[in-house]
Structures are given as C-alpha cells and as structure tokens.
Amino acid sequence: MLHNRKIAFIGAGSMAEAMISGLVQSKKILPEQVIVTNRSNEERLITLENKYGISGIKREKLQFDQIDIFILAMKPKDVENALKGLKGQIKQNQLILSVLAGIPTSYIEQNLHKGQQVVRVMPNTSSTIGESATAISPGHETAAENVKVTQELLQCIGEVYLIEEKDMDIFTGLAGSGPAYFYYLMEHMEQQGVIAGLDVETTRQIIAQTIVGAAKMIQQQDETPTVLREKVTSPNGTTAAGLKALDEHGGGIAISKAVEHATKRSKEISAKIQDSLLVSSFK
Numbered sequence: 001m002l003h004n005r006k007i008a009f010i011g012a013g014s015m016a017e018a019m020i021s022g023l024v025q026s027k028k029i030l031p032e033q034v035i036v037t038n039r040s041n042e043e044r045l046i047t048l049e050n051k052y053g054i055s056g057i058k059r060e061k062l063q064f065d066q067i068d069i070f071i072l073a074m075k076p077k078d079v080e081n082a083l084k085g086l087k088g089q090i091k092q093n094q095l096i097l098s099v100l101a102g103i104p105t106s107y108i109e110q111n112l113h114k115g116q117q118v119v120r121v122m123p124n125t126s127s128t129i130g131e132s133a134t135a136i137s138p139g140h141e142t143a144a145e146n147v148k149v150t151q152e153l154l155q156c157i158g159e160v161y162l163i164e165e166k167d168m169d170i171f172t173g174l175a176g177s178g179p180a181y182f183y184y185l186m187e188h189m190e191q192q193g194v195i196a197g198l199d200v201e202t203t204r205q206i207i208a209q210t211i212v213g214a215a216k217m218i219q220q221q222d223e224t225p226t227v228l229r230e231k232v233t234s235p236n237g238t239t240a241a242g243l244k245a246l247d248e249h250g251g252g253i254a255i256s257k258a259v260e261h262a263t264k265r266s267k268e269i270s271a272k273i274q275d276s277l278l279v280s281s282f283k
C-alpha cells in the first residue's frame, strides 16, 4: 500500500525529524519517497538531507501534485498561516496527516477543502527508533482506505492506536508528552547516582535498563502496575522507604497533575483555534 507513495513533511523540526528517522530505518519507506520542507531555514533542510538521504525542498519548488501524503509538522501557532499557503496547492483528495497538538480535524477541513482527506495523529519522539505510541483519529469524510494507509505508514514508527478524536487530548497528555516525564524522572535519578559516586554514563544505562525492564514486564506479564509494584516492595525494606518518600513529597500527585495539565493544555489549544475560526467566519 505504501509502495511508491510520496510523503511530504511540512515543517522540519524535532517531530518531523523523529518520524523521518523512524520511517527510513524501518526500510518500508525508502528515502526517495520522503520530502521535507519548512518556512525558511535551508540549512536545516540540508542537514536532514545529508543525515537521512531524503530530499529537502524549498516550499516554492515543491510539486504538490506529485505528493500522496502531506504531514503537517509545524507548531500549532503557525497552522493558520501554513494552511493559507497550502490551500491553493493541495487538492481535496490528497491525504493530510496532522501531528499538531490540539488542532482538530474540523479546523483543517475548514481551512483547506470540504471533504478534505485528513487524519489527526499524535506520535511521540520515540518514533526516532520505531518505538512511538501513536494515536490516529480520522476526519468525518476521510475514506477507510486512507485510514488504512495511515495505519500502515505509522506502524513503521511504532504501535498505532485508532481512537476517537475526543480522546486525543488525554492521549497527548499521556503519550505525546509522556517521554518527557520519563526523561525528567531519569534526570533526577541520575543526579542521585552521581552524588553517590557513580559515573554518569553507567548511572544512565542502569536507569534506562531499569525502565526498559519495568515497561517490558507490563507488556509481557499479565499483571497490573499495582501488583508488580507490590512484588518489588519487601516489608520494611528499601523500596518501602523509597515509596514512602515519594508519597510524602507528593510524587503520585505530581505525576497525575503532569498528565492532567498537559491534557488541559491540548484542550486550551483546541478552544483557542476554534475561537479564531468563529471570529474569522463572522468577518
């Protein structure tokens, strides 16, 4: 299904690079199938070309009619301008994947064409190594065949979950932003290893293997996190002491709040963009 399809990233930042890296590494997508463009930073396009063997093309030179799948990968604040620039170039039957947090498919449909083939997508930066947890949610008029193509494409960069669009905000709070919470946790664990006299590189690898092991236990054993946590925790032992400190310092609440606030921010971005649409429809 993906054979010979041309994929163009509009936006060449961290998320575009993570996806390009995963797609090319999967070998299911050839570098010749991938094009990337951005607003103005030509140096960045050259860097991506050299690193992944793909084509970096200035927007004016992009042959829009040759592209099968566009991937919108600019910041949400830039989407209005970006869509204005794309409207005259993109046809209704061309497939648009949007990775933008908080931007509804209806906004994209309304700013491109009625019946535009669009799928909202939420990957994470683990796409880089083919380990993303990616959600997809098609627009109202998106054909089933395009949903299948999207699934097949994104399976090249990890696991894909088809969800309702109303659940995109919580998915973003859990999985889109999620890697950052784990990196934050790792930063703090690492500091303690180093304070205790371990070298930073060894500490980092020990922590990474501990997280990988815990994640694989959840994936491979039919046990809940609660049961697995209890199995680590000997009465009056080291883990009990660690967990008590976590509780006393609001560790559990802090984690819940991180997910809650990221989710809320995704909702705020949606509300803001819907308001701007409402204003422009009254102009």
Ligand SMILES: NC(=O)C1=CN([C@@H]2O[C@H](COP(=O)(O)OP(=O)(O)OC[C@H]3O[C@@H](n4cnc5c(N)ncnc54)[C@H](O)[C@@H]3O)[C@@H](O)[C@H]2O)C=CC1
Residues within 6 Å of the ligand: 010, 011, 012, 013, 014, 015, 016, 037, 038, 039, 040, 041, 073, 074, 075, 076, 078, 081, 082, 085, 099, 100, 101, 122, 123, 124, 125, 176, 177
């Ligand atoms: N960074 C992450 O972990 C994730 C990001 N996302 C979404 O991905 C999108 C991009 O995020 P990042 O890559 O982190 O941002 P970034 O700031 O690194 O990259 C944004 C890119 O968009 C380009 N751009 C801006 N306006 C443009 C226009 N009119 N036409 C073409 N290109 C334009 C910029 O030149 C830049 O290359 C955001 O909407 C974000 O919500 C989604 C999931 C995870």
Ligand SMILES: O=C(O)[C@@H]1CCC=N1
Residues within 6 Å of the ligand: 101, 172, 176, 177
């Ligand atoms: O921080 C952000 O807004 C983006 C969306 C999910 C991860 N990064």
